[in-house]
Amino acid sequence: MKNLTLTLSAILALANPLAALAANVTLLNVSYDPTRELYQDYNAAFAKYWKAKSGDDVIIKQSHGGSGKQARAIVDGLEADVATLALAYDVDQLHEKGKLIPKDWQKRLQNNSSPYTSTIVFLVRKDNPKNIKDWNDLVKPGISVITPNPKTSGGARWNYLAAWAYGLKQNNNDEAKAKEFVAKLFKNVPVLDSGARGSTTTFIERGIGDVLLAWENEAFLAKKELGPDKVEIVVPSLSILAEPPVSVVDKVVDKRKTRQVAEAYLQYLYSEEGQEIAAKNYYRPRLDTVAKKYEAQFPKVNLITIDEVFGGWTKAQKTHFSDGGTFDQIYVK
Template structure:
């Protein structure tokens, strides 16, 4: 290719980029990468058809709290998508970037998709792990990411706690159960993907606790013949909230398209894309179409059993909280 040709092409590309003057930045957590790779082009197409306007959506991925902190500290994100609501609450608490009642602005507490914590065991389930009680048996290695640093780990912890409560146990019983469970955890990775690597590549542990959508990704990546999924009798409903960042969209004059982007999550098409990525859709029609992928188990929410994320965070994961006490006492 001649230099002139390269120059011409790069100029054209640049002109093309300059022309698509509407851009959105969606700051998200780690494991939504694959989902948004499909979702964003679909939205661009939808927006082009509707308004004739071209829109490019840029993605940023990373550990959820780290990403939220970046936005709170001034990263110009139009959209924020997280896997627990207190990572978005922080935008109100620090800098008032969004109103306090942001969760009321969209259906389902602004969470268009959900997931749940399930078990991934080695092929044939050699340790016969069927439900929560099997995880605390002696000699069972359980891989859970660190609840102090990982939203995924926090959900697993709360799932274990809630499962005891749901069976009629009290707080003390739940606490003892969780303490016993973490005695069986050999490694506390800082993030969900790290824990996956530890379980899958390093061969550590007999069971991995992680989100349903992560489990299916693992099976898809590594083939179906190495692992089995086990659904416990009850687990937690992990809600994935989204919000537009008011201060940023008003400054960038992108509120209309940002709002449409959020609403597109709830559309039939958006829900269908989510379901294809093993995120549980809210739409009953889409859920029905994917019934085989999402086993119907008893699900409880953080609000229902723990009085919301803020409170759960303070009681369980803050310094000196229950999780710390398990290790230091």
């Protein structure tokens, strides 16, 4: 413990010499882009909870970026105690490439280790001038669709798969027709930003596009910041259940002796308070009582899951997003 405190104080001394005296433990939460606000709130709540429970002060540092990039940083040696990423495929890489976590990491916490969920919705301009209601409106000529690049953005992969799932459903599960549908949709995409926030900027600041495919929480956030007189949220008839998973990074917590607090940090996300914070930050809560309370906020959507339609992330990644996958095929004829 002394050793740990010494290292920690050394790290903290760089940032804040006063805090070093009080702090017992720090955690690094490596997350993806849109969770910034969520974890700011949650970290404060958890620190309070942990102080009351164990008497230790805990300081949680956050790191945000594209989900794939963050996973790579951890594999390359960024000492993350916990990883809270956009999709299970990226967390899988911590096992595949880094052997930092066990293979069955996703079974360690309830609900596929995803304490909150989200989905993909449409953000349209005020009064919906192009009358966009559902996925099939996006492939019409003259509609301009904004989405980030599925190759670089976790969120965009959810967008792509949601569109694909709709294509399947409309065409009696005909894969070729679904591909045609998605190809047509991407013909209407004028800009492929590398991340979700980049696309939001393109849509809102640059005024490009009639519709933005976005995380539900990003769409709410954009609406809150811009005011309802600028944009509207449209919920399509079918969308995908996005489960952003969380995991302790075993190799790191064992080395830094932070396992106990790191596990408690993730567990507490499932608590009443954790769920409430998630809901307030526009993530769909798992806990029934909280879900009831925020029922009005989250419209009912027909949600498919990646496991039932695409057979899991590893398979979806290989079929659609790896080199020569369907995304490459629709661009390279």
